[in-house]
Amino acid sequence: MVLKKQYHGFNGFLVPSFPRAPRSSRGRCLLQKNVDDNQICAIELLASLAGKLLEESESSSASSIASEANKLPAIRNDAVKLEQGEDTLLKKEYVDLGSCEESVYTPVFASQNGDRKFLLKESQNNANNSILEQFSIITNSDSSDKISKDVKPIVTTNKITREAFPGKLEGGSPDPRESCGCNVDSRFCKEQQANALETGGLANGNTSNPKDPMGSYVKFPALNILDRNTQSPSCRVHVPNSSFRCRNYVKLGIRDDDENFSHCSKSITKGKAFRPPSRIGDRRIRKLLTSKYWKIAPKLRDYEHSRVALDGVKPLCHKRKLSYSRGSYQHENLHKRRKFSKRGLIIASDGGFSSESVCNSPEKGINRDKNGSSAMFLGANGVSSPVAGHQSSNQSEDSHVKLNIKSFRIPELYFEVPETATVGHLKRTIMEAVTAAFGGGLHVELLFHEKKVRDDNRTLLQTGITSDENLNGLGFSLEPTPAQASTLVCNDDPPSLLPFDIPQPISRSPASPVLDSGISDMLADPPPPLDPNKDIESNIESNHESVSSHTDILTDTTVPDCSALVAIPQMSAEAISAVPINQKPRRTAVVKRRTRRPFSVSEVEALVSAVEELGTGRWRDVKLRSFENANHRTYVDLKDKWKTLVHTAKIAPQQRRGEPVPQELLDRVLAAHAYWSQLQSKQHSKNEASTLNITDAPAI
DNA sequence: TTTAGGG
């Protein structure tokens, strides 16, 4: 099997690695130790990237910028992928993605054995806020014989404020020699480091072509879009017109400040004003993030730094819910979680794996381990304490298996937006993509030692998932369900909340680290009911069920030496094969599905009250009466909810799912339902009688 | 547009 390891960044932005053997055998990776602190939602990063992109484009377009740019220290933005297979030869190519005004060179590493590694990155040096931002998307495909097409893109984004580096790269900036890992020219590393030090810029502890240290030099930020070409043996990155589009995009991009994001979304919400023009000639941005998995590993420290430099940043909200676009997925997932909980499985998610029933908030289901990572218990209804299943009931609490999901992988996201779209729109699009990835037709697979554990009835104990050592072989994968398409077309709909909880820096830092402003806004909890912005999430539909989403969730134990991530290659291959890369072009209309927004008890209460008073045939009135301000609740929704409520009230409590509705309410539901249906039938019969009388009258 | 129901 091929080992993958990479580094991005500097400053602690540790990129996950997937050790398949004891790290000791591969040499120590200093950065890895920061893994825990570096988790961050890929989406956020993408979003922030978009924001930065805009900023950059604006500034670069300014006449004064040109000269300014020259003054700016060169930013080194390298990313490297190290392959450990002996037979793996790395080939590096620089692909000029030509992002118009900006020159962007993206190094591409490719191995001869068929491995492909595409690096997409973007960096910038913002003179205003002194924030360096690095965005990298690395795709690499494993070429293990088993999985020739297993492509695993990784996205990483780093942000650092220049102030954060007062001359030294301590902590966050790993020693290049160490971070570089194998195949790294130490001199080069040093050079890089030196560079970083003197410029305060960004230096990745990555290998770069020693002969061309500047190969990956990036003057200006640019969003590079790489199109994976699996057919290409040369592994060259194919970038179809991306540069041109990119430029146009940037230039024409409508400013959509992060701060305005939420507001903007509101205005867009209902209307479909933003439907991408379909006219021929419209240039669009096509982004093919051929990511098999995205990994983001931000560091808390960096968070803080970013925060200093960012404006309008808002604290990351604690409570976030996972929106499922697909009921099936939800159910499946819920099902899984329940099973997990039954077995006393505790999953500590540090990388933002959550769900509506997993609250990543301190007050609920959060556990802190010695490493400081928050632990979420995956269990139905957010049960915070795992309950041992019958088969392992005699285990003590100590025997609970603790898992820590460090990151997750998303195979491929394809989106398309009109070049006139705003950055906010792009952000939303990305958000949607991810949301879709998570919400659309995915099911969870448990992987153990590279094998799927298909028998849901086996206990962890029986499976062997118990000891710390064994946990190294444990993994999860979110795989697309069979019929899932794999295209994500950016729509105009407003953004939606992330389907998963954002990594909670908060959990580690009371200071509430913040994300990039734009991102934080996006991620912010929905505004109060009356707030126009509240619809942001509701209107953002994200169920592009198609997103070829095969998402692997890497897990790691919370036990000692937990910084290592476990890769589960084969599974990926399998999942991938199910979703051919070639499917991407299918940009045909993807039906969006609204994000699922379970009714809260209070909403149910309001609904019941309204129906009690108005009856079951006046949904519009019900809506006006009790949900006028809940724009995300249509009368159809209310009707549907009532329908389900009635059903729920009729079934046994054990069969009910989701947030439990107080029995009292259900009783009222039944009563009201009985009353109104009775009335209705009476009315009906009465009408019939009257009509009969009328018709009969003449006869008589 | 709103209802009513099936999917």
Add this chain to the structure above:
DNA sequence: CCCTAAA
């Protein structure tokens, strides 16, 4: 939640 026939 979605889709739609019907009203």
